[in-house]
Amino acid sequence: MKESQIGDGRVNIIEEDFQHLKKVLRAQIKDELTVCCGGFDYTVEIEEIKNSSIVCVITDINKNYTESSLKVTLFQGLPKSDKMELIIQKCVELGVWEIVPVMTERCVSRINTDKDAQNKLARWQKIAREAAKQCNRGIIPNIHYPITFKEAVEMASQAELSVIPYEKESAVGLKNVVARYQGITSGSIIIGPEGGFEEKEVKMAEDRGVKKISLGPRILRTETAGMVSLSLMMYELGDVSNGRT
Structure with a gap:
């Protein structure tokens, strides 16, 4: 509305x-x-x-009391086929503030024309709208036009806490990081596509203050990683761990 x-x-x-x-x-x-x-x-x-x-x-x-004080932006590496639709639907249900599709070096899926991008964006925004209505969200999360990884890092680094799950990281988990960030109001998560990140991409993110984290000993699919990361961040810093007031 x-x-x-x-x-x-x-x-x-x-x-x-x-x-x-x-x-x-x-x-x-x-x-x-x-x-x-x-x-x-x-x-x-x-x-x-x-x-x-x-x-x-x-x-x-x-x-409306369904919106969290923590506004989390998900930067999602473009996945194959219709996986993006599932990611949008479930992350909207979990409370994501906005979703930004990202074109990384290892993305198999590519958006080759502006018309293709506009068509996909219209479809994705419709899915976000329907999911928001279903779970009584106070807002409809915005789905952005796809951007480059460099642009994503610049945007993500503006949040109070920004993380990038990486399969080669084993020592630091999200729980280790969030203890220093209680009470923040903005967060960002950068998720890679099916093939993961190039090491130079992770280095670029770290150089801009994005924190490299592990999601555990098992390698997750791209459509799972975003949902898990968002759930954990919303539990630790948002409203998922709180009862209704």
């Missing part, structure tokens, strides 16, 4: 949400709904069903 759809005590539901409400849920006048937008939950009642929109009256507004 866009903020432009809210005004004068009413919410105007359009496009996919309208189609879903009208054709799938068979919404009726006086039905009560909860609409999420900009970190707030709007309780609304359907006032009018038009040909291309549903107009609702706002009856209550409450802050």
